[in-house]
Every structure is written in C-alpha cells, then in structure tokens.
Amino acid sequence: MTQAERSFTEAELAELVVSGQERLERALDGGDVAAAHEVATGLIAAMRAFCTVYLDWLVLTDDYVLDELGHEAHVRVTRPERIAEMAVRTGMSLADLVAGQALVAGPDNDIERNLGAAIAAGERDRALEQWLEAERILRDVHDLRRDAISDLLGQIYAEYGADGLKAAQMYAAERGWWKESMPHDFELDPAVRLEEVAFMLTVGAFSDLYVTEHDDRWIVHQNVCGNCGRQVRDRYRDGEWGLRTLAEPGPMTFGKPELTIYQTHLAVIHHMYAIDLVGAPWPSFNCIGLENEGHCELVVYKDPAQTSPEFYDMVGMAKPGS
Amino acid sequence: MSLVGVGGGAGTDAGDLDALVGSGAERFEATLAGGGVAAGAEMALRIETARRDTSNRYRAWAALTEAYLFESGGHRRRVAGARVERTAELALRSGFDLGSLALASEVSAGPVNPISEAVTEAVRQGDKAGLREAFMRGDQLLRRIHDFRCDLLSDQLGAIYREEGPEGLEAAMLFAAARGSWKTSMPADLALEPNRRLRELAFFLTVCAHFRIKFTDEGERWQIDVLECGRCGRQCRDRYTDPDWGLEVVRVPGPLTFGRPPMTIYQTHMAVIHHQFAIDEFGTPWPVFDCRGFRDDAGGCRMLVYKDPWAAPEEVFAAVGRQKPVRRATAGPGG
Numbered sequence: 001m002t003q004a005e006r007s008f009t010e011a012e013l014a015e016l017v018v019s020g021q022e023r024l025e026r027a028l029d030g031g032d033v034a035a036a037h038e039v040a041t042g043l044i045a046a047m048r049a050f051c052t053v054y055l056d057w058l059v060l061t062d063d064y065v066l067d068e069l070g071h072e073a074h075v076r077v078t079r080p081e082r083i084a085e086m087a088v089r090t091g092m093s094l095a096d097l098v099a100g101q102a103l104v105a106g107p108d109n110d111i112e113r114n115l116g117a118a119i120a121a122g123e124r125d126r127a128l129e130q131w132l133e134a135e136r137i138l139r140d141v142h143d144l145r146r147d148a149i150s151d152l153l154g155q156i157y158a159e160y161g162a163d164g165l166k167a168a169q170m171y172a173a174e175r176g177w178w179k180e181s182m183p184h185d186f187e188l189d190p191a192v193r194l195e196e197v198a199f200m201l202t203v204g205a206f207s208d209l210y211v212t213e214h215d216d217r218w219i220v221h222q223n224v225c226g227n228c229g230r231q232v233r234d235r236y237r238d239g240e241w242g243l244r245t246l247a248e249p250g251p252m253t254f255g256k257p258e259l260t261i262y263q264t265h266l267a268v269i270h271h272m273y274a275i276d277l278v279g280a281p282w283p284s285f286n287c288i289g290l291e292n293e294g295h296c297e298l299v300v301y302k303d304p305a306q307t308s309p310e311f312y313d314m315v316g317m318a319k320p321g322s
Numbered sequence: 323m324s325l326v327g328v329g330g331g332a333g334t335d336a337g338d339l340d341a342l343v344g345s346g347a348e349r350f351e352a353t354l355a356g357g358g359v360a361a362g363a364e365m366a367l368r369i370e371t372a373r374r375d376t377s378n379r380y381r382a383w384a385a386l387t388e389a390y391l392f393e394s395g396g397h398r399r400r401v402a403g404a405r406v407e408r409t410a411e412l413a414l415r416s417g418f419d420l421g422s423l424a425l426a427s428e429v430s431a432g433p434v435n436p437i438s439e440a441v442t443e444a445v446r447q448g449d450k451a452g453l454r455e456a457f458m459r460g461d462q463l464l465r466r467i468h469d470f471r472c473d474l475l476s477d478q479l480g481a482i483y484r485e486e487g488p489e490g491l492e493a494a495m496l497f498a499a500a501r502g503s504w505k506t507s508m509p510a511d512l513a514l515e516p517n518r519r520l521r522e523l524a525f526f527l528t529v530c531a532h533f534r535i536k537f538t539d540e541g542e543r544w545q546i547d548v549l550e551c552g553r554c555g556r557q558c559r560d561r562y563t564d565p566d567w568g569l570e571v572v573r574v575p576g577p578l579t580f581g582r583p584p585m586t587i588y589q590t591h592m593a594v595i596h597h598q599f600a601i602d603e604f605g606t607p608w609p610v611f612d613c614r615g616f617r618d619d620a621g622g623c624r625m626l627v628y629k630d631p632w633a634a635p636e637e638v639f640a641a642v643g644r645q646k647p648v649r650r651a652t653a654g655p656g657g
Contacts, residue, residue, distance in 0.1 A: 080470065083406060084410040097408075
C-alpha cells in the first residue's frame with residue numbers, strides 16, 4: 001500500500017494514541033484557556049464514561065442472577081466485604097473512595113472545580129496535579145468495577161459452569177451498551193471508527209497502544225492493555241486476589257487453554273454476540289490469554305464485511321457466506 | 323429476626339432474668355469456666371453460627387431491597403442506586419482492613435473458615451488460651467460484619483427514601499418483609515410458649531445483635547430496658563454523630579416514625595416491619611418497640627414482650643396507623 005492510499009500518516013496514527021496526560025499538557029502549553037478547559041473536560045468525561053459502562057455491566061450481571069437464577073442465588077452473590085476487599089487491594093483509601101464517588105457521578109466535584117480554576121488562572125503545574133489526581137482515582141474506579149464484574153462472573157462460573165458464564169454475558173450484551181454501540185460503530189466512517197476506538201482505549205481504558213495500517217485493516221497493538229492486560233499483570237500474578245480463570249478450551253477461550261474470566265467476554269460479547277448482531281466481530285481480538293501482559297492485538301477492519309474467517313472460527317462460528 | 327432455635331435448650335421457665343442477658347463473650351467465658359475447653363468450643367461455634375445467620379439475614383434483606391428496585395424500576399433504577407465505591411467506603415469507615423475483609427468473606431460463607439478451624443485446633447490441643455483468642459477474634463469480626471451490613475442496608479434504604487420519600491421507603495421494607503425471613507419467623511416466634519419466646523429473644527438480642535439489656539417481669543409482660551442497643555443505638559452513637567457517614571434521617575412524623583421524628587432510616591423498620599407488617603400479617607406487633615428515635619447515645623429505648631402476644635394495647639397499633647384487630651375466640655398467630 002502506498003502512502004497515498006493510507007488513511008493516516010505514521011504521525012497521524014501516533015496522534016491517535018496519545019495519552020490523556022499528554023493531551024492535557026499540550027492543551028495547557030497551547031495557552032488557550034477555553035481550549036484547555038474543553039480538553040480537560042472531555043478527557044475526564046471519557047474516563048467517567050468507561051466507568052459508567054462498567055457499572056451498567058456489573059448491574060446487568062447482577063440483574064441476570066436476580067432475574068434468571070432467583071433470590072437465593074442473588075443472596076449468595078451479594079458479598080459486600082468482597083467488594084470492599086477488592087477496593088483496598090486496588091489501593092483505594094477512604095478519601096479516594098469518597099472522591100471517586102463524586103468524580104464518577106458528574107462534573108460537579110472538587111477536583112474538576114480545582115482543575116478548572118487552575119486552568120483559568122494559567123497555573124500549569126496545579127492544573128496538571130489536579131488532572132493526575134482525577135486520572136489516578138478514575139483509573140482505580142475503572143479497575144475496581146472491572147474487578148467486581150470479573151469476580152461476579154467468576155462466582156456465576158463457579159456455580160453454574162461455562163454455560164452460566166456465557167448466559168450471564170449474553171444477558172448483559174443484549175440489554176447493555178453493546179446493543180447500541182456496535183451498530184453505531186459500524187455505521188461510522190472507518191477512520192472515525194478507528195479514532196474512537198483509539199481514544200476510548202488510550203484515555204478511557206488507560207491503555208498504551210500503537211497502531212499499524214494495512215490495506216484492509218488497522219491493527220491496534222497493546223503494549224499495555226488497560227483492561228485485561230493490567231488485570232492479568234496486577235491481579236493474576238498474586239494468588240491473594242482470588243479472581244477466577246476459565247480453563248476449558250473452547251469457543252469462550254478462543255480455543256486457548258485458559259483465559260481470565262474477564263477475557264472470555266472478548267469471545268462471548270465482542271465476537272459471538274457481535275457476529276449475531278452486526279455480522280462480524282467488533283473489534284476482532286487476537287487475545288493471548290493469561291500470558292497477556294500488554295502484547296495482544298485487536299483488529300479494526302476498514303470494511304467489517306472483510307473480516308477474516310479466522311475470527312469467526314476461533315469462537316466456533318462460521319462467517320456467513322464463507 | 324428469627325428466634326426459633328437460637329436460644330437453644332430453653333425450658334418453660336424463664337428462670338433468673340439476669341442470667342438471660344449475658345453477652346456472647348460472657349456466655350462463652352461462663353461455659354469455658356464451667357465445662358472446659360470442649361464445652362467452651364461448642365459455645366463459641368454456636369455463637370459464631372447464630373451471628374453468621376444474623377448477618378446473612380441482613381444480606382438477604384439487602385438483596386430483597388435490590389429486587390424491590392428491579393421490580394419497581396427495572397435495570398435503570400438499579401444502576402442509579404448502585405454503590406460499589408460507597409460499599410467500600412462504609413467498610414473502611416467501619417474499621418475493616420484488608421485482612422479482616424478477606425476473613426469476613428470466609429466466615430460469612432460458612433462454618434469452615436479460619437476461625438472455626440482455630441477453635442477446633444484449640445480443642446484438639448486442649449488449649450484454653452488459644453480457644454479464647456479464636457473466640458475473641460470471631461467476636462470482633464462478626465460484630466464488624468453485622469454493623470457494616472446494617473449500615474449498608476440503612477444506606478440503601480436511605481437512597482430510596484431520598485428518591486421516593488416515606489411511601490417508597492415503606493414500600494421497599496414491606497416488599498422485603500413479605501418475601502424475607504420475617505414471614506415465617508414471626509408466626510413461629512409468636513407461637514412459642516412465652517418463657518421460651520423470651521429466652522430466644524434474649525439470646526438473639528444479646529448475642530446476635532450485640533445488645534446490652536435488662537429484663538423486668540411486669541406480670542402480663544416483660545419490659546426490656548436497652549442499656550446499649552446493638553443496632554440503631556450504636557449506629558446513632560457511632561455513625562450519626564459524624565456527618566461524614568452520610569446516613570439518612572426521616573424527619574417527617576408519621577406511621578414510619580411511630581409519630582416521633584426524627585428517626586434514623588434503620589429505626590423506621592421497627593415501625594414498618596415489626597409493627598405494621600406484623601400487625602397486618604399476624605395480628606400483633608412483634609416485638610413491641612418503644613423507640614426513642616434519633617439520638618446521640620446508644621441506650622434508653624424499650625422493648626415489651628407480652629406473655630399473651632395479642633395483649634398489646636391499642637396505642638401501640640395506633641402509633642403506626644393501624645387499629646387493633648378484634649380478637650377471635652381462639653388465640654394464636656393471627657388470632
């Protein structure tokens with residue numbers, strides 16, 4: 001492919017995956033107060049949005065237990081001390097937990113007010129300090145909610161097996177964010193679709209990425225995956241966390257020997273459910289399972305209809321017409 | 323509350339009323355002194371089981387309140403009320419640390435846990451000091467679990483109250499009552515012979531709910547003076563005096579407050595579940611509460627146990643907006 005046929009230059013691809021901190025630093029250095037404020041607000045909103053999606057998913061999974069498995073099962077999975085234990089393991093203090101509730105509820109909170117005031121006053125260092133505080137706390141909220149989902153799905157798996165785990169994820173997918181977002185994403189111009197995925201992963205999910213462009217697709221290489229990868233690195237290496245894996249090779253593990261419970265959602269929701277809903281995986285994942293310390297890939301096909309059949313095969317499905 | 327069986331071995335005689343009011347630790351120590359390590363261990367495990375069951379009833383109540391939100395407002399309502407970080411905040415305010423949280427999950431899950439294993443090991447070794455240490459560890463942990471879950475429930479119901487007012491709060495509690503343990507435990511309690519009912523209640527209050535109480539036999543009833551209420555009272559003293567806890571108070575007088583505001587959210591359940599629900603379902607309150615409402619100390623309220631449960635006076639019914647049912651010829655639950 002020649003440079004002229006590319007959607008993005010190398011420099012433009014690099015721009016897609018700039019971290020939240022760097023985006024804010026550039027805005028602060030630009031000297032335009034209104035623009036810097038808009039960037040800061042947008043970055044925090046993106047982090048908050050990811051946390052909100054996670055909360056929705058957590059409650060949908062709890063709804064599944066309540067709705068499909070009944071009160072007694074719901075009582076068994078109600079484990080408030082476990083939630084608190086994971087918050088402490090995440091490193092959250094009492095003050096962090098209080099600040100986190102305000103930050104995740106909306107923009108009316110002390111940290112964002114202080115950030116806005118610092119930007120308005122042209123106090124770069126104070127603005128950056130407030131931003132870093134917001135980022136730290138929202139990353140902890142993100143991680144806690146991800147772990148809470150993983151733990152709840154793990155309990156369902158322990159009690160109801162792989163079928164129960166899949167059913168819980170399908171229940172959430174059919175009622176949650178994915179049902180709206182996946183068709184919406186496929187209607188976007190391909191370059192915009194890539195931009196949105198890159199922004200969501202780098203800012204909303206705290207990933208460290210780079211993107212390469214090919215004739216028919218972009219490959220998003222995850223140096224540090226902000227979701228599964230950090231969870232594997234920071235939680236699964238320590239036996240004390242007690243998060244479960246699925247060690248039954250099959251469609252839910254992409255045929256691999258073992259995946260974390262969280263990773264199985266890539267197969268179930270982003271592949272199986274997406275294939276049923278929009279005809280192709282979205283995105284297509286090359287998950288490397290428990291060895292994943294940030295080197296997996298996800299593939300964004302410019303035309304989703306051109307998605308390789310292998311991404312269907314790995315979850316036991318056939319590409320329509322193939 | 324479910325009393326049947328918790329007092330264990332109770333005869334028809336209430337006996338020495340002062341002997342009924344020992345705390346869990348006092349009962350354990352008395353048994354250890356009188357019967358040795360094996361008897362002490364048996365008491366320790368009995369206390370642990372009763373306390374675990376009590377805390378798990380709180381958990382079931384919280385789950386029923388979530389079911390209420392789901393039935394009344396679906397998923398959106400549950401998301402709006404979801405409190406992952408608030409749950410952890412309340413745990414840390416309760417004094418939990420990482421080790422005690424992890425242990426709490428194990429102890430809540432069932433009788434095979436590090437504390438019961440330590441008790442068993444102490445018996446095997448004939449180790450009185452080891453048994454005492456294991457008991458005290460469980461004593462502290464199970465009280466913390468109890469208090470944390472009480473706070474969580476209060477917080478959950480407080481959020482409903484903020485959104486829906488007294489009607490919503492009442493509806494959520496009646497939803498849980500109609501589906502929870504009260505539905506079966508109350509008629510079973512009311513059917514007990516009076517002395518046994520008192521003994522079971524005493525064990526429940528002093529051991530499972532961490533009360534300090536004093537009994538007075540007044541002829542037709544026993545009066546229970548609460549020296550330190552293990553639930554609302556300690557919650558008032560230890561949580562409500564610090565605004566950082568952010569627990570809700572009902573300030574509008576009405577049936578939910580026995581007409582006596584202000585009352586904490588948790589206190590309103592006595593009016594709604596132990597009075598309104600019990601009257602509607604079984605014909606009489608159980609037990610009869612004389613709640614002092616929101617205050618900054620942990621004692622001073624009363625409970626009344628009528629030897630004939632249907633002898634509670636009209637005013638008790640009127641305080642929660644109910645009329646005393648005309649008593650049928652045959653006394654009994656619902657009579």
